[in-house]
Amino acid sequence: MQNPLNSPWNKPKFQTIDDQQLYWRWKPIHKHLTKPARYQESNGLLLINNQFYIAKKSSKMRLKSHLDWSWYTPKTLAQAMDTGTVEEYYEFMLHDGRSDPNEWKDRDIEMALKTYYAERAGRASAI
Numbered sequence: 001m002q003n004p005l006n007s008p009w010n011k012p013k014f015q016t017i018d019d020q021q022l023y024w025r026w027k028p029i030h031k032h033l034t035k036p037a038r039y040q041e042s043n044g045l046l047l048i049n050n051q052f053y054i055a056k057k058s059s060k061m062r063l064k065s066h067l068d069w070s071w072y073t074p075k076t077l078a079q080a081m082d083t084g085t086v087e088e089y090y091e092f093m094l095h096d097g098r099s100d101p102n103e104w105k106d107r108d109i110e111m112a113l114k115t116y117y118a119e120r121a122g123r124a125s126a127i
Contacts, residue, residue, distance in 0.1 A: 021056045022046045029054075032078035052086055063090050065121030067113055071098040
């Protein structure tokens with residue numbers, strides 16, 4: 001007789017994302033998605049569609065090619081992912097009152113890092 005614990009119906013709860021905190025951050029977003037999304041764990045963050053990161057311990061996200069974190073809601077982020085407007089959503093949410101002020105103490109370091117990220121992402125003309 002086959003072991004019932006080896007059944008394909010008995011899948012582990014956290015099969016795709018090993019970190020439980022990241023799993024619970026991803027689950028409400030995934031619930032609202034209508035299109036499939038690719039994701040992977042990366043240094044304690046969840047990289048979604050190779051485009052943006054989701055923080056482990058707070059409702060914050062940032063684009064892969066940016067430094068500043070913005071606040072998000074799972075439903076509106078899922079809608080932005082479905083429509084392909086994540087970058088516009090990120091820029092809009094940066095100005096939301098719930099996002100961090102993203103004020104740097106040293107403006108020279110801030111501009112150097114933002115320039116480096118922009119050049120690496122191929123959007124150096126935006127700086």
